[in-house]
Amino acid sequence: MRNRSHRNGLIATAALLFVASVAPVRAHAVSKETIQMQTQIQQLLDMVQRLQTTMDTKFAVLQNLAQQTADQATQMNATVNTLQQKMNTQVESLGGKLDASSGQVQSLNDSVDELKTRIAKLEKAIQDLQGQLQNQSAPQGGSPGMPGSTVPLSTPGQGPGAMNMAPPVQQTPPLEQTYQAAVSDFNSAKYSLAASEFGDVIHYYPLDPMAGSSQFYLGEIAYRQHNYEEAVKDYTVVIEQFSGNPKASTAQLHKGLALIALSRRDAGVHELRSLILRHPQTPEAQQARAKLNEMGVRINVAQH
Helix, strand or coil: CHHHHHHHHHHHHHHHHHHHHHHHHHHHHHHHHHHHHHHHHHHHHHHHHHHHHHHHHHHHHHHHHHHHHHHHHHHHHHHHHHHHHHHHHHHHHHHHHHHHHHHHHHHHHHHHHHHHHHHHHHHHHHHHHHHHHHHHHCCCCCCCCCCCCCCEEECCCCCCCCEEECCCCCCCCCHHHHHHHHHHHHHCCCHHHHHHHHHHHHHHCCCCHHHHHHHHHHHHHHHHCCCHHHHHHHHHHHHHHCCCCCCHHHHHHHHHHHHHHCCCHHHHHHHHHHHHHHCCCCHHHHHHHHHHHHHCCCCCCCCC
16 A cells, blocks of 8 residues: 555656646747747848838939929929020011011102192192183183183184074082081081082082092091992091191091901001001000901001
């Protein structure tokens, strides 16, 4: 019994010694695996960190390059805009000089044409006056008659009492009354009658300022009746032959509008620009500028 107890004690002691000897081995194995895992994790963390650093560096380089490219593009845009502005300024300056030269040549041509027309009208007036003097100095039978009356003349080869009537002398209509009547008929839209009366003023008093105004009203009649071709002709006469008339600027404005109505855009624009050049401070010039702006046409007229 005693031996059995001793043997059991030895077995228990041996078991305890075996457990005590095995437990450190297992603990040591677990600790080694943990250390290896920690080492691998640390290596992975180091690799991620290095990769992040590399990516940050490359991103910074790319960002710098992008900024440089944007700066260069901005500088190029600014340079192009500056060149464009210089080119526009030079083109506008050149266009202004061309317009000014064209206006000067046109003004000179207008002056020459006006002078020629005045000379021609003066020669015609002198010829008409000479004809009237010759008619008045011609011998007439009976009492001399007044203009517009008839004088009886004896006809050779006919019996006593046979008489022949001389052709009546046409009486010149009064200037002021004829012009005012024409204006009144124009305002009443009696265009046919007004045109006839304005024509009488031009025919009998070609050198009077009212002749220029009458010519203008003929253009207005044609313009209101949408006869733009005839209106352009009448306005041209006013501009070229009566350039000093107060209605010359209105005639040039309406001529430009009539040309535009005829789809002759370039000629109309030229006429409106010429008006601005020749009469820059007039209400008609303001209307011409408004019309050009409405058409989207650049107003480039050099004042001189």
